[in-house]
Amino acid sequence: MNRMSEISSTLAAWLKLLGQASAGVRAPSFANAAAPEQQEILIGALAALAAEALACDRSLTIVTADDGLLPDISNALDLHLRPLCLVLPGADHARPIALRATLSLLKSRLSRTAADSQGPVWTAQRERLRHADALWRMSLAWVARNLRDEAPPAGIFALFPVRIAPWQAIQHTAMPTDWVVLMQDGRLPAQLCSPWPGARHTLLLSWAGGKTQGIVLTDETAQLSAQIELLGQELAELELELATAQGELAAFGARYQMLVAARIVRLDRLLAELAAARLECTPQDAAKVQAAQEARARADQSQREYEAGRCRPEGEQTQSFAPDIELKKRFRQLAQKIHPDRAANEAERAWRTQLMSEANRAYRAGDAVALERIFALWRAGPGAAAGVAVPKPPSFARRQGLIAQRDAIRQRIAAIGAELDRLYGSKLYELFAAARLAERQGRDLLSEMAQRLDRQIAQAESELAALIKG
Template sequence: MSEIASTLAAWLKLLGQAGAGVPAPSFANAAAPEQQEVLIGALAALAAEALANDRTLTIVTADDGLLPEISNALDLSLRPLCLVLPGADHARPIALRATLSLLKSRLSRAAADSQGPIWTAQRERLRHADALWRNSLAWATRNLRDEAPPAGIFALFPVRIGPWQVIQQTAMPTDWAVLLQCGRLPAQPASPWPGARHTLRLSWGGEKTQGIALTDETAQLAAEIELLGQELAELELELATAQGELAAFSARYHALVAGRIVHLDRLQAELAAARLERTPQDAAQAQATQEARARADRSQREYEAGRCLPEEEQAQPFAPDIDLKKRFRQLAQKIHPDRARDEADRAWRTQLMSEANRAYRAGDAAALERVLARWLAGSNADAQSVGGAVLPAPSFARRQGLIAQRDAIRQRIAAIGAELDQLYGSKLYELFAAARLAERQGRDLLAEMAQRLDRQIAQAESELAAFTA
């Protein structure tokens, strides 16, 4: 058994998952693994175990220092169910809005990564809290800096992770509470965390981390951007995945259905014109003929526009594996244009991000590695350009640059949310969702549509032949 697995097994015994007939303490102490990698892996595994057993989990840290690592370690398919709350007042609503957008998107996509008992339980949770869910989405959409989130919003997420000064203010009931006790976490009494059924306090003497709650404003902003950059990368991955899925479906729709619609619309326009020739004084038929011609012209334009799809967009389903998703997310965290220092840096990052998106959409892991290599080479060149000189003390200009980065990330998170809403509200996506549901029932909706169109085309051709006979 791996060290992470054995650590998880020990924790579960202390949290009431030891098996039937084994009493569980309401409060327990344990030593956390000294290695940070093992600790982070076990915490992520505990989150997955809690969700699998329909338990709510609260992980309380000393500060924000470990939050980026915990967030990265969480299972990608479960990440939208885990709310990671930074301690900084400016960062917290941004992270909350990002997670709401991610959860809403995953529910709307209804793909394989949002299926199964865990997601069924989440849908049931949101059904019971429908008013709160809708109010929370409306709050996220408004994106007003000074508007507080709806009361009780944290209850929408079965896993909550954050520093003690934030978590203790939520006062949310939880099945399991894990307190990561180190030098910076105030001493807690030997009693359960407020509202928790079972509390596990972990004493950790590992490396000291620095979180967002720092006295130096520049360091605080840099740590804040690091955490928000991960939220942004999660959303960029979600957007790229949704766009890739829809583009692949659109290509197949174009190949199977759109051309048939053009043919049928043109036949119906010809039929309407033939009927008008027989009754030229019929005003209603004249109107019907005009509408049929307009419909045929419109479907032809849409068909021609669809033929301009990029070469890499194929009619095969877009189904990136978990490794490709992780690579793209990791790369987006590093190279995102909104983390640029200046305009030249932004231009370079924008080019790399475009290449990364193309590689991800093509399912090309090697191309993603090449983008990463270019990024690392450029980063090393920047580091060498300072010649080993001691970096200057934080300046006003530096702080203003970091504030601009944070605001750019905030705006991009809001923009992705709006773009996802627009995508999911399109007629094409509605058809895609219907096709996905039909596929789970063993049906091919586009093939069925093509067969139905073929029958309509045959009937229209027969009617037109009768008119011209």
């Protein structure tokens, strides 16, 4: 059932309560409202409130009782706005992993400067980071070091306009906040059910009759499962970001090869022939000997680079890579489910690795049908073909497996961050960024380069013909 109208009306009611303070009144406002009984409406309205806060340039803090609702809230957030929303688990050992992941995602989105990081919301974020430049740089250095026991820089949460976390993870941060939403379901301490320190407007959502909303985490294994689910979503966001950046660069690289690199090879070959022809006229001229050697070396180097660039995956296209929002959502959802770092054993890891590789290829090809086929394979399970039912491991083994998954996710998040840094530091990406900027100005940078090379090629051909004729 489509709940959009109910979500919209819930959001409107919340916004009215959050804005109820009279103009000029400095005292923080506090309002109480009944939470929606249906979890789908609650989660949708919270995600919509996050989008509204960003659109209005308001800071928002959503305080939950524990980690139970965090995966659903995270998954409901707008895909384009997700890097601006910090979703933190309550556990000390899981919190830095989520924080590093979101910082890496934000850094990547800012570096890509694509359509999904444009507009007033992102302009405001860039201005926010400009004012907090020292903190932003310290935070990125903290991510790069990836030391398990190193605490993040003080005040790091302020880099994000939207923060969503259990009360124990955020109650001592003392951040000025425009809006705070407290979710009281019987587990949020009573002393917190009051105006939030540093907040302009606080909204307390409570459940009628003390009814508990969402998942209640009753034991350590359940808590670990919720943390892994959230961290798995953080990892899927980064996998999507990496796949998108790689797809964009691969498509640009293919077009660069066709329009520019092939012409560079031809020009360098002509310049080498021209230098050799000039040397033939005065073979004892040391300067011309050196010039001919250098020209030949450049021609050989450009030929090698061109050949290396031609070694592309089968089916690589020269059109711009621009996956639609639905394809992105489906890939992210699939990556959450099948990621190899969520495997319980090596056999399952191998199966998941194969599925993940196929999912990446399908996403790069824009093949939504192939992604659905991979989803079907996932649902069938690794033992489906042989009709083998895999028994659930005992609780202790499952707990140990979840801890191993958490550690593997942490390592993969760090690896993706390093790979994104390498990609954005490449010369090809620098050219891609320049081409993207030129495109916004109505120019085609690669076509301009190709035309300039054509003129240089024509001039070199003319000079060579004149030397040979003379």
